[in-house]
Every structure is written in structure tokens, then in C-alpha cells.
Amino acid sequence: MTGKLILVRHGETEGNVAQLLDTKVPGLPLTERGAAQAKAFGESLSSVPVALFCSAALRARQTAGYIEAATGVPATVLENLQEVQAGDWEGWRGAAAHESFQRIYRAWHDGDLDAEVPGGESGHEVLARFLPAIEQLRQRYLTPEAIAAQSNPGDVLLVNHGAAIRLVTRNLADGVTPPFTTDNRLDNTETVELVPLADGRWECVRWGQLTPPFGTKEAHTPDDPMG
Template sequence: MTEAKIGPAKLVLVRHGETEGNVAKLLDTKVPGLPLTERGAAQAKLFGETLLNPPRVLFCSTALRARQTAGYIEAATGVPTTVLDNLQEVQAGDLEGKHSEEAHLFFQRIYRAWHNGDLDERIPGGESGRDVLARFLPVIEELRETYLTPGSSEGDVLLVNHGAAMRLVSRYLADVLPPFTTNNHLDNTETIELVPLPDGSWDCIRWGRFTPPFGYDVAPTSDDPMG
């Protein structure tokens, strides 16, 4: 691992490596979920090996794919993984296990509504946007209070989790607006990077391959809806 000068500590949300569900374009959200593919394992290993500095702490959701991804990062950095509750993917309810274009478009319609402020829209048998934020945000705030004092340079907090959930959370934490947030999906092991500000808010400095300002116009896609 090549060490670089350490800047302000960030919360780095990392999407897990590729899974069998991603390849089959399944709405795979229940815990424990499907495992990483060989390619997903290679992605996770490469991510850990190419970090410029080891994280201060490393966390992951309870889903198998997140635990496996974090395990490869742990092996590369020597930083032990802690598994946290309430960070699972958006729960797809009656759409679980489906892969049709109709199911993808239905999920995306509700998901886009959340990003546009209608957090009470609910996936049948699953979660509303408000449900997702209600379980996820308290974990983020606890990590902030414990490890991310504004201006601290003690190292980043890495949190391996899930594409749809982390995009929704980041949209509201850092006020990054749709349609950027809905149309710019995250590839496996891509990151959203958030810097804590003194007023209690967050500044998003990376969203996948993009950096601010976040005005990139990318057409929406129904592929890999969890990305």
C-alpha cells in the first residue's frame, strides 16, 4: 500500500463487490443475500490494495456480500472489520428476487420519488424511503460523533454497504440533488465520500467517478437497480 499525505478525515461509503445477483440483475435485498462472484472478490481485493492510506476504522453491513468485501479490505490493510446492524440494502419486499424490466422500472419509480422528496412512498411489502433513512442515519451520526470531528486527520471511516441505500442517504446528508443522484448509479466498489463540516452538515467530495459540481446529465437506466 502506497501511503499519501492524510487530509481531513472522511466517511467513505463503499459499494460491495459484484455478486451473482448483480450479474443476473436480481432485486436481491434480503440478508444474508448472495455472495461475491470471483470478479467481485477481485474487485474487493484491488480496492483494499490500492487505498492510499489504511482507514482509521472499517465497518460493513450484515449482508454476506458486504462482509466478504470488507474481509478483503481487512486482509489488505490490517484494519479489522466491525459488522453493524441497520445498514442493509433498501428492502424490495414483494419485488425480492425479481429481474424483469417491469420490476426494475417499478422499483426505480418509487426510488426516484424518494430522491424527489416523497419519502412516504413504499415498495409493496418492503420499505419506504423514510424507513431507510430512519435506520441508517443514526448509525452514520454515531460514527461521526465517535470518529469524525471536523478537521480531524486521524484517518477515514470506511463503511461497506449497498448502492441504492448509500445513494439515498448521501442525497439527504449532503444535499446532492436529483436527477444526478437517481441517474448516476454506482459500480461495484465505487465510493461516495463525505466530509463532516463544523455546522453538522456534510460535503460530498466524490460520487463514484464524479467530483463536484454534481450536474452531470446521465440518462436513467433500469440495469442493476441496486447500483
């Protein structure tokens, strides 16, 4: 099945290893392992995407570069699609820092988009950055008319960030709600795959290693909550 929007989490970074809240652009680079993950992801794609985009963060650009090398599809940077901004907590590390962030992040998934990271963003502000860009990609590449006009139809790949991907999917797609969206994190280079529906919504057909129905699932081994 082609004609999907595939949100790809970047490869492992030095910040992931150190458990840092690393959200400012450009941010930290990929580790050697992260580069290998990105290279393997690009080489594992079963079909060539119709378009490839990434956030301006260094880790996303590097990951997209490996996908570009494997597929021949040029990577384009989309501004304002960086990770959820940690604000005053930028650079914090460890369990206490992550729990501080998670209190706000869980509130967003539960519908309190007014909650705000100190010195950072509210849920409303994150979605205001992302949703118009997602809609533009849909209109340009994923409507029936756009797909019919493509000589080689394919998926649209957007290399992005763990917390942002989960929040955006929570608000775009039916059938993905908390606690599933807060308990099931994405590992590096895992994906969320979205199929556009006729009513303007999206259907989530993959969340990491999981496929519908998305009910109470065993959570992944805990990793960094964002990046």
C-alpha cells in the same frame, strides 16, 4: 485529505449478474470478479482507514474482509444497514422489476419519503435505519476532537449498498440532488466520499468517478439499480 466518511459499494454478486432484486440478509455472495474487485479496492487505498465497517449482508462482509486483509483494520458489522428492502419484489429480475422499484426510489429522491415498496420499506424507514448510525460514526471518529485524539487519523470506511448509499447521500449532503442522484449509479466498489461540516451537514467530494460540482452529468452505463 483524511477525516472522511467513505461509503463503499460492495463487489459484484451473483444477483448483480442475474439482475435480481436481492435485498434480504444474508443475500448472495460475491462472484470471482466481485472478490477480485474487493481485493483490488483494498490494495489501492492510499492510506489506512481509522475504522472499517460493513452491513450484515454477505456481499458486504466479504468485501470488507478483503479490505481488512489488505489494510489490517478489522471489519465490524453494523446491524440494520442492509440494502433498501424490496419486499414483495424480492427475487424479481430484469428490466420490468427494476422499473417497478425505480418508480418508488425516484419518488424518495424527489422528496416523497412516504412512498413505500409493497411489503418493503418507505423512504422514511430506510433513513431511520441509516442516519443515526452515520451520526454515531461522525461523533466517534470525525469530529475535530475525535480526530485530534487519534494517533493516526484516517478515513472511516462503510461497505454498503448502491441504492442505500445514494439515498443517504441525497439526504445528508448539499449539492447532490435529482436527477443527478437517480441517474448516476455506483458501480461495484465505487465510493461516495463525505466530509463532515461544522453545521452538522456533509460535503460530498466524490460520487463514483465524479467530483463537484454535481450538475447534469452523463449517466453511467445502466447497471442493476440496487444491491
